[in-house]
Amino acid sequence: MEHDVIIVGASIAGCTAATAYGRAGLRVALVERHRSPRAHKTLCGHFVLGGTHGVLERMGFWQPMLARGAAVTGGLGVRTGAGWVVPRPDSGVPPAISLRRSALDPLLREIAAATPGVDLLRGHRVVDLVEDRTGAVAGVVTSVGGSERATLRARLVVGADGHHSTVARLAGVAEDSAPNRRFLFWTYYEGATMNGPGDGQVWSLDPDIAVCIPVDGGLTQVGVFPAKDRLAEFTADRVAAFDRFVARLPDGPSLAGARRVSNLVGTTDYPCIRRDPTPRPGLALIGDAATASDPVPAVGCGWAFRSAVWLADATAVPLADGGNLRRALRSYRRAHRFIDKYDALGRQEALARPADPLRRAVRTAAVTDPDIARRLAMFGMRAAPPSVLLNPKVLARAVVGSRTRALRGTAGRTSSATPA
Ligand SMILES: Cc1cc2nc3c(=O)[nH]c(=O)nc-3n(C[C@H](O)[C@H](O)[C@H](O)COP(=O)(O)OP(=O)(O)OC[C@H]3O[C@@H](n4cnc5c(N)ncnc54)[C@H](O)[C@@H]3O)c2cc1C
Known part of the structure; x- marks a missing residue:
């Protein structure tokens, strides 16, 4: 086989995975339907949450993004019904970054294509999958320019082809869709x-x-x-x-x-979609192909970067030395639970219901309690598991804090957690 891994989709998730696999010494086919090196996603708000900062640094993407003009947001103010909440500058919340996709996508593709071992195949649209005798996914068929067909084989096929994932459809992967009640x-x-x-x-x-x-x-x-x-x-x-x-x-x-x-x-309508990230032997899904969350909390780009790195971390060694790929995919599946937990909460949030008393209490307490403000920011930036905020101790403190604040009649004033 010419390649160790085939990645379908050369956008955020696909380019990140290809770069990571290439650096691990693997031979990668990175397959993209668009021909143009400037192709990019247009429907994206491109605000990459702080929880992804570590992965962007580790992959060597952060500095090139800055060099292309990306803006960094170090302290996001959140206006709640009780006032403004801003984490203190020393609270350790990692910074977010924003670079429009017209600049970000070509940059990531350039980095991936320049990585030894990565073959970027532009203008190849995946139209079919190849299976081995056991039924495991073992390759893809691409259409090049409409009529020509090419067959690629590898031990692992990665669907990084976005929320309408053709790879998932061809593999018969079930899709779990939930409504989004905002536009x-x-x-x-x-x-x-x-x-x-x-x-x-x-x-x-x-x-x-x-x-x-x-x-x-x-x-x-x-x-x-x-x-x-x-x-x-x-x-x-x-x-x-x-x-x-x-x-x-x-x-x-x-x-x-x-x-x-x-x-x-x-x-005006963008339902939340999720699929099993390791649905079949020889197949893994990353980025939107696995979880296309509500765009409102701006999690998708971060999930794409992070799930790509988790997959490469889990599978690069067995792909290189012929080791146990199934076990490695189970390890990726476990890492993906971080996203699954947030996605479950995000689906509730996407119903656009008024905040329940507990959520209101957390927001009210965060206005004056710097620790709760920090936890709220870590949660919002997806920089720690949901339990950083949603744990009994913190919630109890938030309820007590918000009641005290209500008794003092301070609700509605500006945050003391807000830096001057
Ligand atoms: C309105 C909106 C606003 C958003 N705002 C934000 C935000 O502010 N912050 C944030 O983090 N996220 C945001 N997102 C989510 C974010 O855009 C996605 O999560 C992110 O683009 C996922 O990256 P990806 O690499 O998984 O998929 P995509 O970026 O969708 O890339 C898929 C790639 O696969 C290729 N492809 C598809 N089919 C094939 C095929 N058959 N053969 C070959 N190639 C194929 C495509 O051409 C494309 O290059 C937003 C989403 C929406 C809809």
């Missing part, structure tokens, strides 16, 4: 001024959500994620509804002298 639109401004605390803001307005984030090129991204009961208002006049929404944000950005440099980008 979303964003745009970019030149010359906008942020007025909230931190170097980026999220408004958690129960159930509507909004964000204001610095991105590459010195631009500011402003996004709104309303519950679907406001869809009619946006259908009537999307831009006017967007402007009204942003104008009403408490401490929202000043846009009077700013120039909008893009149309509104977004979607």
Whole structure:
């Protein structure tokens, strides 16, 4: 066999996995349907949460992203019903990063293609799978330019082909879909001024959500994620509804002298999809092909980077030395539970229900309790397992703290956890 591993999809997950496998000395076929080196995903808010910082550093992606102009967000202010929450600068919450996909995707592809052992096959669309005598997935058939067919074989096929994963469909993998009761639109401004605390803001307005984030090129991204009961208002006049929404944000950005440099980008329906990441012998799924979460908490790019690295960590050695691949895939499956746990919570959050009393208590307590503010930020940045926030001790402290605050009548004031 010419390759040890075939990766379908040369976007975030696929390029990350290909780079990691190539560096481990494996022969990799990285198969991408698009021909253009500049191809990129357009429907993506590209805010990569801080929980992925370590993986980006380890893969050597962080500095090249900065060199292409990526903006770093070190302390995100979160506006809750009780006031602003910002973790203290010394709280150890890792930074988030934002680079538009028009720059990020070509960069990752360049890095992967320059890695020894990686063959980037552009213009190859996977149209079929190859199976061995035992029924294990053992390769792919690609269509090149519509008529020509090519067959590639390897011990492991990796589906990194996004939320509509052709690989998963061809392999007969079951799809678990859940509703998303929010829709979303964003745009970019030149010359906008942020007025909230931190170097980026999220408004958690129960159930509507909004964000204001610095991105590459010195631009500011402003996004709104309303519950679907406001869809009619946006259908009537999307831009006017967007402007009204942003104008009403408490401490929202000043846009009077700013120039909008893009149309509104977004979607009115984006269900959450998940599939078993190790569905069949010889096959693994990473990134959106395994878990396409609600876009609102901005987890997808991070999951794509991280699941790719977890898969390569688990399987590179057995692929190189002919060791036990099934056991290695089980190890990847275990690592993926980190994502599964957050995805289960994210599916609840995507229902856009008003916050329950416990969640309100956590947010209220976080306004004045720096430790709860830090935990909330670690949770939001997916920088620790959900138990960093959702554990009985922390929740009990949050309930007591929020009651004390209510008794003192301080609710609604600005956070003392907010740095000056
Ligand atoms: C509206 C919206 C906003 C979002 N905002 C954010 C955000 O702010 N932050 C964040 O972290 N995430 C966000 N996401 C999620 C993020 O875009 C995805 O999680 C991420 O792109 C997943 O990367 P991936 O590499 O798994 O898949 P993709 O980026 O979808 O890449 C799949 C690749 O596979 C290729 N491919 C597909 N089929 C084939 C085939 N048959 N043969 C060969 N190649 C094929 C495609 O051309 C593509 O290159 C958002 C998503 C949406 C919908």
